[in-house]
Amino acid sequence: MENVIKEILEAKEMRSKERLKISEGGDISISLSINIPGAPKSDNQIKLFFAECLSDLKRFLLSHRIVIDVKREVVQSDAAGDFYLVPVHSEDIFAEEIKEITELFEMEHSLGRLLDVDITDGNGNPVSSGKAKNCYFCEQHPAVYCMRKQTHDYSEMRSIIEKDVINFLSERRKNRVCKDLSVFALKALLHEVSLSPKPGLVDRFSNGSHSDMDYSTFLNSSAVLSVYFREIADFGFSFSFAHIKDALPKLRQIGLQMEEDMFSETRGVNTHKGAIFLLGFSLFVSANQIKNHNFSYLSFVNQIKELNGSLVENELGKKLYGSKKTHGEECFEKFGAKGKGIRGEIQSGLPCVFNYAIPVLSSHFDLMETETDAAIQEGLTQTLLILIAYNNDSNILYRKGEKVLDELMVVSQQAFNVFGTNTFDAKYKQLIEYCSENQISPGGSADLLAVAYFIYMVNKKYN
Numbered sequence: 001m002e003n004v005i006k007e008i009l010e011a012k013e014m015r016s017k018e019r020l021k022i023s024e025g026g027d028i029s030i031s032l033s034i035n036i037p038g039a040p041k042s043d044n045q046i047k048l049f050f051a052e053c054l055s056d057l058k059r060f061l062l063s064h065r066i067v068i069d070v071k072r073e074v075v076q077s078d079a080a081g082d083f084y085l086v087p088v089h090s091e092d093i094f095a096e097e098i099k100e101i102t103e104l105f106e107m108e109h110s111l112g113r114l115l116d117v118d119i120t121d122g123n124g125n126p127v128s129s130g131k132a133k134n135c136y137f138c139e140q141h142p143a144v145y146c147m148r149k150q151t152h153d154y155s156e157m158r159s160i161i162e163k164d165v166i167n168f169l170s171e172r173r174k175n176r177v178c179k180d181l182s183v184f185a186l187k188a189l190l191h192e193v194s195l196s197p198k199p200g201l202v203d204r205f206s207n208g209s210h211s212d213m214d215y216s217t218f219l220n221s222s223a224v225l226s227v228y229f230r231e232i233a234d235f236g237f238s239f240s241f242a243h244i245k246d247a248l249p250k251l252r253q254i255g256l257q258m259e260e261d262m263f264s265e266t267r268g269v270n271t272h273k274g275a276i277f278l279l280g281f282s283l284f285v286s287a288n289q290i291k292n293h294n295f296s297y298l299s300f301v302n303q304i305k306e307l308n309g310s311l312v313e314n315e316l317g318k319k320l321y322g323s324k325k326t327h328g329e330e331c332f333e334k335f336g337a338k339g340k341g342i343r344g345e346i347q348s349g350l351p352c353v354f355n356y357a358i359p360v361l362s363s364h365f366d367l368m369e370t371e372t373d374a375a376i377q378e379g380l381t382q383t384l385l386i387l388i389a390y391n392n393d394s395n396i397l398y399r400k401g402e403k404v405l406d407e408l409m410v411v412s413q414q415a416f417n418v419f420g421t422n423t424f425d426a427k428y429k430q431l432i433e434y435c436s437e438n439q440i441s442p443g444g445s446a447d448l449l450a451v452a453y454f455i456y457m458v459n460k461k462y463n
């Protein structure tokens, strides 16, 4: 123990010398350290916590227009714990002003009372505001008082800090994960619609087989939906009930709200109903998975199945929506298994996505660090092709019947098979013409493309 104390004192001595060096040049110094009672002063959790707080502090200083001399900053971890020190040129600002601002930082930060931001002026004197910080543990006495009197049990203090730090870090992780997932979902929608040319579908340059919507309609609709992605991800991350199906009513509520907003933005045109359904479930499940573990395709599929068990039977087998049958219901009645559509796909755990789309996405993007527009075009075109080739798109089935759908799938397979050869362009053109002649649009496959790309991005980052 004596040795430890000696090392801590030595480390503190070194810090004073570093501060002195800065003040000898006439500059002010700002330091950050964490108040950890006893020893060791740091571990892996605390290091992560320190790194988060340091980023927060730097952002705070910049937002208050305090310019630190980053070239001379010191970040170190020694017996006294994690430590940061940086000079600020004293001709720019008074040390007392910096003190006021860093006190505000400590006050506003959720664990600010664990943090020590110390200011030393250009003459080497510590700057104090005279305000005593309250004790972290009892919040009643000044911190110095409890420390001197040793009011609190040492191991209790350590365990309170540990718990608070863990909660802080998991809240930060939640924010990061949910932010990432929302970004992936929007990226998926934007890249899907921007992929050009596409057979029968709306793209950058053509409305495909549609007369009621264009590229802008999709951009606007994507913008409206993006507002909800974060909400679904947050819900998925926080969700912990006995059974995952308990999440369905809330998920449906968000989904219905998204549909309403989409229709109001597009003036009644259905741009993304399928995508809302697929991305909604996928966002929820991804967040829920990443909360506890890393992401894996297998557990994603299992959870999607668990969430949507008997969906087809429950929603297509009985009339949910009054006397008028939906397209989905009619299609299921007429074509049976082939007409299960998007509900069938999700109930079976997205087989088209995992058997066909993901392997193609992997082969294009696994080794790629930054994806250029051309690379995305290429990868997504091939993925779309394999989806059209194997997905029983119930939109086409409903509107044009089995023969047209089967032909479309054959033409797509042919194009897929020659991908990357000189005959590809001709085959792809043939597919586009086939869609145009028959006035069909493989919208179901486009939705699957978006959700596959989303799931792929999640896996690439969080597997």
Ligand SMILES: [Zn+2]
Residues within 6 Å of the ligand: 135, 136, 137, 138, 139, 140, 141, 146, 151, 152
């Ligand atoms: Zn106390």
